[in-house]
Amino acid sequence: xxxxxxxxxxxxxxxxxxxxxxxxxxxxxxxxxxxxxxxxxxxxxxxxxxxxxxxxxxxxxxxxxxxxxxxxxxxxxxxxxxxxxxxxxxxxxxxxxxxxxxxxxxxxxxxxxxxxxxxxxxxxxxxxxxxxxxxxxxxxxxxxxxxxxxxxxxxxxxxxxxxxxxxxxxxxxxxxxxxxxxxxxxxxxxxxxxxxxxxxxxxxxxxxxxxxxxxxxxxxxxxxxxxxxxxxxxxxxxxxxxxxxxxxxxxxxxxxxxxxxxxxxxxxxxxxxxxxxxxxxxxxxxxxxxxxxxxxxxxxxxxxxxxxxxxxxxxxxxxxxxxxxxxxxxxxxxxxxxxxxxxxxxxxxxxxxxxxxxxxxxxxxxxxxxxxxxxxxxxxxxxxxx
Numbered sequence: 001x002x003x004x005x006x007x008x009x010x011x012x013x014x015x016x017x018x019x020x021x022x023x024x025x026x027x028x029x030x031x032x033x034x035x036x037x038x039x040x041x042x043x044x045x046x047x048x049x050x051x052x053x054x055x056x057x058x059x060x061x062x063x064x065x066x067x068x069x070x071x072x073x074x075x076x077x078x079x080x081x082x083x084x085x086x087x088x089x090x091x092x093x094x095x096x097x098x099x100x101x102x103x104x105x106x107x108x109x110x111x112x113x114x115x116x117x118x119x120x121x122x123x124x125x126x127x128x129x130x131x132x133x134x135x136x137x138x139x140x141x142x143x144x145x146x147x148x149x150x151x152x153x154x155x156x157x158x159x160x161x162x163x164x165x166x167x168x169x170x171x172x173x174x175x176x177x178x179x180x181x182x183x184x185x186x187x188x189x190x191x192x193x194x195x196x197x198x199x200x201x202x203x204x205x206x207x208x209x210x211x212x213x214x215x216x217x218x219x220x221x222x223x224x225x226x227x228x229x230x231x232x233x234x235x236x237x238x239x240x241x242x243x244x245x246x247x248x249x250x251x252x253x254x255x256x257x258x259x260x261x262x263x264x265x266x267x268x269x270x271x272x273x274x275x276x277x278x279x280x281x282x283x284x285x286x287x288x289x290x291x292x293x294x295x296x297x298x299x300x301x302x303x304x305x306x307x308x309x310x311x312x313x314x315x316x317x318x319x320x321x322x323x324x325x326x327x328x329x330x331x332x333x334x335x336x337x338x339x340x341x342x343x344x345x346x347x348x349x350x351x352x353x354x355x356x357x358x359x360x361x362x363x364x365x366x367x368x369x370x371x372x373x374x375x376x377x378x379x380x381x382x383x384x385x386x
Contacts, residue, residue, distance in 0.1 A: 006050035011353035058113025058361030067097035081122035091127030093118035110314035121153035186214035260298035293328030321370035
């Protein structure tokens with residue numbers, strides 16, 4: 001496929017915006033990209049003339065639960081929270097997602113080509129998130145990265161769930177303690193495994209699925225994603241991450257804008273949202289769509305998410321547009337649903353920008369994609385027009 005005469009927003013610093021350019025695909029990847037002056041056409045190619053329309057990387061929702069809570073279904077399709085055990089790092093999103101849920105089709109039609117999805121926030125340790133494409137029929141063929149992160153949750157949600165069961169945690173202290181206890185066990189398990197590898201007289205420890213699931217986290221291979229709304233919960237996440245030397249990101253970060261200078265100094269990444277909602281619980285009382293703009297202008301690495309199904313995933317570009325209306329620079333908002341989202345999710349080698357070698361996921365829009373009226377003229381995923 002060859003796209004010609006497009007204004008290309010590559011989201012790559014060295015390439016920038018190509019005012020009149022072309023993009024060529026080969027199989028599922030981008031083969032070439034550049035200004036029209038450098039194009040050598042092949043008469044046998046499928047050519048799409050953009051006629052001056054704008055080409056963007058496929059949009060990325062850095063935090064949602066698509067496929068975990070199925071559309072128009074109640075308990076039978078709710079598979080995001082195992083509310084029987086507050087520590088479930090061994091649960092895998094791949095075993096719960098239904099890729100035939102119609103919300104995947106709605107996401108792709110709106111230009112959201114990649115998502116980070118997985119367990120909810122009922123448990124202090126919820127399980128393993130994954131990054132996946134939104135086009136396909138079998139989840140195993142749609143995965144970009146799994147596990148992509150381990151989900152942790154602080155604040156009201158674990159308290160509310162387990163208070164009703166008269167079981168820990170019913171306080172923030174207990175939530176943090178359960179997380180620490182499981183991480184300490186996993187550290188000891190890792191030490192025992194390493195000792196057994198170097199000492200033939202030492203047996204491997206008995207299998208422990210929870211500890212095994214946390215080994216990639218402790219080895220720095222995957223990050224922790226901490227659900228945290230209030231500022232005090234955000235700083236608890238930072239405290240725990242430092243104690244265990246974890247790579248991490250803050251999910252939601254509703255009150256992060258109140259301390260953006262501290263977060264920037266700490267090098268914290270925030271996946272901001274959802275903010276196109278009401279303030280449905282006490283820890284959202286300071287929620288504002290100004291938050292991602294304040295964070296990004298303050299030097300905080302900021303992505304934007306829908307938290308689908310809280311906000312239907314097809315409205316991710318509208319959320320970015322609302323952030324622009326409320327003060328976020330347009331370029332930052334676009335990056336927040338493309339390259340920055342990819343970087344936070346650890347998938348920027350594949351998606352999030354347009355350059356040779358990356359997945360051929362891209363969108364063609366007439367004008368600004370972050371508006372109510374915007375609708376993609378063309379959506380391509382893995383080199384195929386959908």
